[in-house]
Amino acid sequence: MLTSGVILLAGSLLSPEPGLIFWTAITFVLVLLILKKIAWGPILTALQDREKGIQSSIDRAHQAKDESEAILRKNRELLSKADADADRIIREGKDYADKLRADITEKAQSEAKKMIAMAKDEIEQEKRRALDVLRNEVADLAVKGAEKIIKTALDADMQKQIVNSMIQDLSTKRN
Amino acid sequence: MKRINVLQPKALLKVFAVLVPLLLNGYGIAAASTEQLPSVSRNDVAAVPAVEAAHGAQAAPEEEKAGDVIMHHILNNREFAFPPFGRVELPEIKVGGFDISITKHVVMLWVVSAILLVIFSIVGGKYKKMTPSQAPRGLVNAMEALVEFIRTDVAKANIGKGYEKYLTYLLTVFFFILLCNLMGLVPYGATATGNINVTLTLATFTFFLTQMAALKAHGIKGYLAHLTGGTHPALWIIMIPIEFIGLFTKPVALTIRLFANMTAGHIVILSLIFISFILKSYIVAVVMSVPFSIFIYLLELFVAFLQAFIFTMLSALFIGLASAHEGHDEHEAGVASH
Incomplete structure (x- = not known):
């Protein structure tokens, strides 16, 4: 009752105003052109640049992550390989050392045996030589004794033969 | 008293x-x-x-x-x-029988344009100096939020591929309408967008852009085929007038929506204030007129943003629908839903 009827009936709300349409069009187009030049261009370019920058940063970060992961994987592989290598080398070294020790022990043992055998031989030889010398010595002594006896009583050659046969008997008996 | x-x-x-x-x-x-x-x-x-x-x-x-x-x-x-x-009495200008006087709303349009130019020359200047790695601050940041909103949520979402061409128009129309709406809430101001001639002009721009987008997307042949609605030639005598009228309903809807919203809010505020004068009562003023008009005023602040957004949004939507291939069914649905 108050105003609505008046406003609706007035009709001036919908009245055309060519002047206003003209000015609106002119103003709007001018504002649009000026703003395009001074504002939208720089702003939209900056926004796009920033978007690209952010995107490239994200891409780079992803790339770096992938790379670092690859490097980590490679490092792990290398590490496990190095571990295996070290194990192998240690095992080989141990084996070699074992073998070497065994060899050396064996060699030393055989050497010792050989030396013992040689020593025994030498001892035997020396003994034999000593026996020979002793035998000659004893024979000489006996001969000298017998000579003295025979010179006094008997034929020397006869006596010598008897003594020799006696010594022979002795040595055979001893051996 | x-x-x-x-x-x-x-x-x-x-x-x-x-x-x-x-x-x-x-x-x-x-x-x-x-x-x-x-x-x-x-x-x-x-x-x-x-x-x-x-x-x-x-x-x-x-x-x-x-x-x-x-x-x-x-x-x-x-x-x-x-x-x-x-x-202040404004001058009356007549050129060749046409009345192109500088009226109250023309002055408001110019005030709005001046404010827009000042704000955006500052913002644009800052952007020219800025490197991509720098973050915007203050006014620049506030404007960027709005610009980015129009760019991604309005233009990109509704137009899709090739939305960059229409950004200039959409951004300008958004800030222009927004500031016109807000200027009507300032003391001594007037709402230029509450005048049907202004909204009609703006909607006409949208109309031409929409038709240009449709022509560019479908070619003249596709554009004319669109007018037949894809029906049997026997139905063309009905379909072509209907589709032809349909072309104009969208800008008319834009025109009336903005104009009616801006006008209605002001009429409500003024009516509420006038109740206390009509009844010659301070009580009515304190109890009803002032609180209610403050409430409607706050609502109007919201509506100022909302209507600027809706005008821009629908412009983008119409352009998107016009340039979309296989657009007929969506186009009907889009108009129906608004």
């Missing part, structure tokens, strides 16, 4: 009991009341309309009504009133 102290609940109830019948048949009282308006103009909130009314009352003391004052506020005219300091 003595009634200002009578704020007891019982008295309030009595006031409302008197108020309801007055609202229903108080026309005669309203007419009588306006002549005495200067005497109640001590109420600060209502001072502006009161002086306005006083001017009107001096010009035509017998026929002045609240409705006339409100219409005077909303309609276009060739004067700028700055009550209580006086008013």
